[in-house]
Amino acid sequence: DAGITQSPRYKITETGRQVTLMCHQTWSHSYMFWYRQDLGHGLRLIYYSAAADITDKGEVPDGYVVSRSKTENFPLTLESATRSQTSVYFCASSDGGEMADTQYFGPGTRLTVL
Amino acid sequence: AQSVSQHNHHVILSEAASLELGCNYSYGGTVNLFWYVQYPGQHLQLLLKYFSGDPLVKGIKGFEAEFIKSKFSFNLRKPSVQWSDTAEYFCAVNEGQGGKLIFGQGTELSVKP
Numbered sequence: 001d002a003g004i005t006q007s008p009r010y011k012i013t014e015t016g017r018q019v020t021l022m023c024h025q026t027w028s029h030s031y032m033f034w035y036r037q038d039l040g041h042g043l044r045l046i047y048y049s050a051a052a053d054i055t056d057k058g059e060v061p062d063g064y065v066v067s068r069s070k071t072e073n074f075p076l077t078l079e080s081a082t083r084s085q086t087s088v089y090f091c092a093s094s095d096g097g098e099m100a101d102t103q104y105f106g107p108g109t110r111l112t113v114l
Numbered sequence: 115a116q117s118v119s120q121h122n123h124h125v126i127l128s129e130a131a132s133l134e135l136g137c138n139y140s141y142g143g144t145v146n147l148f149w150y151v152q153y154p155g156q157h158l159q160l161l162l163k164y165f166s167g168d169p170l171v172k173g174i175k176g177f178e179a180e181f182i183k184s185k186f187s188f189n190l191r192k193p194s195v196q197w198s199d200t201a202e203y204f205c206a207v208n209e210g211q212g213g214k215l216i217f218g219q220g221t222e223l224s225v226k227p
Contacts, residue, residue: 033215035217040219042219042220045215090158102160105157106157
């Protein structure tokens with residue numbers, strides 16, 4: 001029962017580089033989400049997806065790109081990393097439905113941008 | 115825009131003390147409410163959730179929360195904390211349909227043995 005996995009778990013990169021964080025879930029959940037966790041801000045939604053090929057912006061989408069060609073995968077790309085994007089990134093999934101359902105979180109990716 | 119406020123940023127308790135963590139939200143319509151916990155070095159896990167019905171919700175590990183609609187609150191309680199409850203606790207509220215959650219800033223709980 002793999003659940004939801006993220007890779008890499010830790011990443012150090014330099015300003016201006018492109019970085020892709022991977023998220024994979026085995027439950028066939030329709031909804032997937034990307035959050036960033038920063039001290040004093042809790043979790044903030046970056047992007048989410050209601051189904052394959054359907055994505056939408058969250059609270060803090062600038063500087064990020066997502067895609068969802070398959071239900072189980074939801075990669076997050078930082079097109080040109082900046083120091084302000086140093087954070088812990090969590091992917092989550094849920095069954096969705098008419099009202100919000102329980103979200104299940106991955107282990108997180110700690111990203112440092114130098 | 116909807117917001118979620120957790121009043122306590124850091125709470126320090128001794129084992130066996132009672133716990134109450136505050137959570138208030140701003141949305142005036144029908145809401146679904148959640149408490150998540152993040153143990154040190156781990157991912158977020160669901161503690162409990164409220165969708166409808168009995169406003170007193172019981173979750174895992176002896177936690178409970180009470181939804182008070184008139185106060186826009188969903189406070190988390192535990193009568194007797196243990197050292198293993200040391201973690202960060204997040205309150206979250208859904209924003210309409212589609213499963214989007216708005217999280218509070220989190221409350222760090224430290225329990226001294």
